[in-house]
Amino acid sequence: MQKVIIAQIAIQQGKENDFLKLALEMVKTSNAETGCITYRLHKDLFNEDNYLFYEEYIDSKAVDAHNNSTHFHQFIKDITPLITKKPIINIY
Known part of the structure; x- marks a missing residue:
């Protein structure tokens, strides 16, 4: 059965660039995994x-x-x- 994970991450102010460098590499590597349908990063529009x-x-x-x-x-x-x-991590 297909699984969906939604993980919410709060980053320290001023550390966004450090996080994005790591996160974008994680997205790239994870999308190449066998069994991964999609792995995306989104930024909260309000925070x-x-x-x-x-x-x-x-x-x-x-x-x-x-x-x-x-x-x-x-x-x-x-x-x-x-x-x-x-x-905060939710699995569906």
Whole structure:
């Protein structure tokens, strides 16, 4: 069954460029994964420090492969100092 993940990220003011550099590379790498249908980054129109990742995968195995990937773990490590609160992640 197809899976959708929506992850909301709040970035420290002044750290947007650092985040975007990492996030755009994450989007590129994730979109190349087997089982990834789409992986997109969106900026909140009403709060300039908030971003949203919209992810679609063919099934739970593809989500697991993404979540266990080296690039995912490195991304989380790299953005952790840039965020202001715990991300909100919903899986559908």
